[in-house]
Amino acid sequence: MISFTLLLLFFTREGDVKKIDIVYTFLFHIPLIVGITIYWIGLKFFRKRGIQYAVLSAFFSLIIILALYPISFKLIGAWLFPDYFLIASYDWTEMGGIGLIYIVISSLLFIAEQWRDQQSELIKLAQLEEEAKKAELKALRSQINPHFLFNSLNLIYSEAIKKSDQSPVLILKLSDMLRYALEKAEKERVNLQDEVNYIADYIDLQTARMNNPAHVVFHTTGNFDDYEIAPLLLLNFVENSFVHSDLSDRPEIQIEISIENGILDFTCSNKKRDQLSPKKNGVGLGIQNSKRRLDLTYPDKYSLQIKDSDGRYFVQLKIELT
CATH class of the missing domain: 3.30.565.10 (Histidine kinase-like ATPase, C-terminal domain)
Structure with missing residues (x-):
């Protein structure tokens, strides 16, 4: 939602947001959403395999983003919005840079989620240890x-x-x-x-x-x-x-x-x-x-x-x- 809002404002040329701006922003996000989703799934699946698998997932996701970008406008755009003439205006280097930014942000979000889950597990473990400690102390006092x-x-x-x-x-x-x-x-x-x-x-x-x-x-x-x-x-x-x-x-x-x-x-x-x-x-x-x-x-x-x-x-x- 944040990405869609920011890019919609960026793609709006005449000040007022129009339908064509919303349509263009939507089509622009299709390769990003698919690529980042694949990358996120790869991180979840390979999180215990090592950093090389995370890099491989990022590279594969970037290829997906570059491959889907022209398809999103030429095929999906023409099929869903036949009344509009829309083109993929960024070349592969520019789109690759944008995709890389999204991959980095997703990586940071994934790391933050893993840290949060780890802290939650540590808290639960500490609570269990404290309960076990109290139970043992009670048994010793008895x-x-x-x-x-x-x-x-x-x-x-x-x-x-x-x-x-x-x-x-x-x-x-x-x-x-x-x-x-x-x-x-x-x-x-x-x-x-x-x-x-x-x-x-x-x-x-x-x-x-x-x-x-x-x-x-x-x-x-x-x-x-x-x-x-x-x-x-x-x-x-x-x-x-x-x-x-x-x-x-x-x-x-x-x-x-x-x-x-x-x-x-x-x-x-x-x-x-x-x-x-x-x-x-x-x-x-x-x-x-x-x-x-x-x-x-x-x-x-x-x-x-x-x-x-x-x-x-x-x-x-x-x-x-x-």
Whole structure:
């Protein structure tokens, strides 16, 4: 439509558009339309074959335009508009130049269409990847509650066997922690202070049955209220330090959480028991869970260092929360 309008104005000689001008412009466009259509089909068919096929399609289309140009006026024009005497006034070099311009414009339009389609596919792919990421994060978070619940119930069971007065207190604390987990686990981010409080409750739950609770040191530094973090992300590391330790002796567990300039610094270390039973040695799943969540939630924004020596187990995690 743009081409027809522009050429109609170009072919109009006397200022006012007349029927003969419309007829001439129509006949002039027949070879262009046929040639460009063939070229477009060739581009669609050979788009994955290489640039040489695109050049071959352009050359063939240009030949079609040159061949149809005189036919359009001598045969089609005489058949459709017998009352007009119309001639092909451009020679083959001029018409070839015009045809080449149309081929170049068509090529640019084709490239633009392919780029648009490619961007649309990239957007769809990104959306699918984001949906898959959210689904995987949801699955990883769902693994936390049963794991934590299993260990905590074992703790309360051991206290109940001894008919300890701590059992009701521990059950109430566990209830509060499960309520927090149920409310926060499905969220993408939670208040960092709430998460630190949750870890503090977990530590209290664990130290309640220890012979030497003073050997567990939990220290925090900084203002946590201004930041958010993925829920239950640090719990696996804290839980792992207790699982690795001999809680009946001197576990020497040290847990520190600090925040400065938006950088969360979490360190956790413990004295390892002499020999881990196969059952207790299966804590690797929780650590792998945390690593995967970190990769998905904080890509290129965290560093994780784990040292597992003969005597101590050490974890340092830094996350950029801003």
